Amino acid sequence: MKKVLFATTALVATAGVASAEVAVTGWAEMGLFGGDNAMGMGIETQFFTDIDVLFRMSGETDNGLTFGAGVDLDENGAFTVNDDGGAFVFLSGNFGTVTMGDTDGALDWALQEANYGNAGSIADDETAHAGYLGSYGDGAYDGQILRYDNTFGDFGVALSVEMDDTGMMDTGFALGFRYGMDLGGADVGFGVGYQFIDVANYLPGNLSSIAIPAQDFDGEYDIFGISASVASNGFSANIEYTDFASDTAGEEEASHVSLGLGYTTGAITVSANYGIWDYSSKFAADSGDITGFGLAAAYDLGGGASIHAAYGVSDYSDIANAPAAFDDLETWSLGVALSF
């Protein structure tokens, strides 16, 4: 998205205030979407419109700390103090950066998920399928995350905490490391991390509680993840592995592998991703593989406008207890995305 900065620093110079900036940007999308809904039933092909205005604020303290915050026009939940509601606040200095609110936990911060080189779409079909994993254990509580991160040359480290406001569940936390280097003209990246969550009736990623009717996660879980990515000459690829291990004997567990591929040439970008869950319940009929893949293509018209097509499909057929409608759950969209 193109950033349209209101250089308020300059504008307010005569008013005698120091450095502070409110950037107002926006985006809009129009098109068509269709496929199957979350209940597994076909939906009428119909018009798609979406729009948002983004407020990004930044400033600097007298001794050189930078700070900022962001909220969007659509985030009506952002004004409840005990929930992030889509807003984030940060403070940054030599010590690193502290961010609170709607931000990535340390595991998500460290890993490269399968949307590497992704062409994007208006309805996010390519990242909404069951095989896609984007946020690991983040959001297991209220989504209000506190993360500290810092970089040392090519090396980055982060630590994050997410709390249960009721105090009934143990506090979640995560630790992540990432490393990036230039290897003969190719950008190579590695990430590894660990996350702890304490949950009830929980399913990771995009897994559907309708498709997996009964046997979900309860109790404490250790999540371990690792990813590798490479980008060169318009090509990009990544692989990511995650394991969710229960601390409770007999509880459900799962592991996940995903691959992402992208290619950009001139105005055209095409991308694909595939993911597979190995889901294991104590009941065989609730166990098995769940897969999904996504495709996206974009044509950049310049000036912030682009045409997007995307497709996503989920397959729960290996889970005996999953409803038949979830054997082949598809969504697609086609339209124009505009950024301002």
Added chain:
Amino acid sequence: MKKVLFATTALVATAGVASAEVAVTGWAEMGLFGGDNAMGMGIETQFFTDIDVLFRMSGETDNGLTFGAGVDLDENGAFTVNDDGGAFVFLSGNFGTVTMGDTDGALDWALQEANYGNAGSIADDETAHAGYLGSYGDGAYDGQILRYDNTFGDFGVALSVEMDDTGMMDTGFALGFRYGMDLGGADVGFGVGYQFIDVANYLPGNLSSIAIPAQDFDGEYDIFGISASVASNGFSANIEYTDFASDTAGEEEASHVSLGLGYTTGAITVSANYGIWDYSSKFAADSGDITGFGLAAAYDLGGGASIHAAYGVSDYSDIANAPAAFDDLETWSLGVALSF
């Protein structure tokens, strides 16, 4: 409303991005309102305050297509993709303009409704009475309209579609033509169009389901409309005729005629409009004429501020089954409107 453009193009020149603009404007109103409410009961005369902030975004692709979108601060529904929620998105070029979202259908686009030369008001009393018709068959579904329009000299043409997201009703569509010319110093305009809608328990325009208790529109309807307008030396006048014909034998039907008059001299604008529905049900007690008229006056204080007074009244007395309270349903408002 006066437009306060943030000329972000200039401001961001140093940031290296091309043309993109976010215009932030606003308006506010304060005053008093009173009369009768939608249930036909008197309401306490009370304070009136309203406010909004408007975000209008625009850009241009590399090959010269222009695009844009708009959303207001009060449009919390704008962020649902299957509903327009008050937002609109457009793409424009030599081929014409394609607009999706909260926009006029082709019939509404073509016709001049009775608010021609209207002085405006804070509570819209002059356009909220039963005799006023402003949107024809638009909004019969979810209000998410796709319209194509183009102009060839003085001549304009538009085509629009509005879909039923459940797929149970036939897709609505409309076609409109308009023509404008300068006739010896007078601006003369003509509009004609056709719209198809498929509805259930529907009443056109501002007609009240409380006042017409049982016999409303069901099934497929053909709407035909025509309008003519003239403006010269501060005077303006228009006439508009619309016919709603049912495709189902024995179903309710209606036709509508309205007149609008306006006059502006210096800072003062006064306007009036009158409309009459000929509503026919298979039951005589639900049939008859429904009329309404509206008056508005404004005094322009300059700089975006103006004083407004308005009155509107609806009369269902010719409908035997309408409650007595609807024989003379009045609303009024008085206050200041400010634009920024």
Added chain:
Amino acid sequence: MKKVLFATTALVATAGVASAEVAVTGWAEMGLFGGDNAMGMGIETQFFTDIDVLFRMSGETDNGLTFGAGVDLDENGAFTVNDDGGAFVFLSGNFGTVTMGDTDGALDWALQEANYGNAGSIADDETAHAGYLGSYGDGAYDGQILRYDNTFGDFGVALSVEMDDTGMMDTGFALGFRYGMDLGGADVGFGVGYQFIDVANYLPGNLSSIAIPAQDFDGEYDIFGISASVASNGFSANIEYTDFASDTAGEEEASHVSLGLGYTTGAITVSANYGIWDYSSKFAADSGDITGFGLAAAYDLGGGASIHAAYGVSDYSDIANAPAAFDDLETWSLGVALSF
């Protein structure tokens, strides 16, 4: 809060429009909060995030009246015309200023409440305790206040009205006077005023309907208030007295005294306030003193960033019928406040 003005007047000069300005500013807070909730139960110490974007609009008529309005991003209620919803609109000239919407009534306008010299906090603990009184009789109806105010040298006068939209209660109104002078380098201020309200099941200020279980205000009340304040060399102090007298024999009544102290030296501000209600019901077990005090401290980092700590405590122990949990109801917060 630092104002970041978009000097739209200059920017739009080329567009040919006169003077109109939309200022977009914002703030954000992050930290921790804890203590007891409004039900008297302990709450889990947890993350605190809050954010807002402010739109302040202003203009000028051709003959020199100034006008303006304001609304914030979090004020979703601002778009209902019969409620203020957090928005305000004003018109100002030689005759004084008329403001409608979310604004102080004349008594609140005249008096200096106990937050004089207040360091501020992220969770407002220091002004949310039971001993704090900030709005007198304002908000007894729908919060949509019309106030006229004017100043004559050091002397100011205001008159305000707040209406009951149902028409069942008598219209509330208030009258206030204030006077400020420089006394040997010290800023000295006095305020006095009167307010009339007509209420049902009402409790003034921050008094809790859970803590005072049954005997609240009903009927017409006369509120009389007076305050004095002084500020010099970084020190500030004020005292305020308010009396709520019922027009109905045997109804509950109350009087309130509060003190505020503040001190600023360099980047540091510390402040404290204390308030006491003398609450009298016809039942002895519902009568007694209710007290509260608040502490706040801030360290200004410059550039709009500051660190804040605050504490507030409420004590209903003198009210025999109040639940025991309300003998010592505490809240606290610690964090960073950022303004843009």
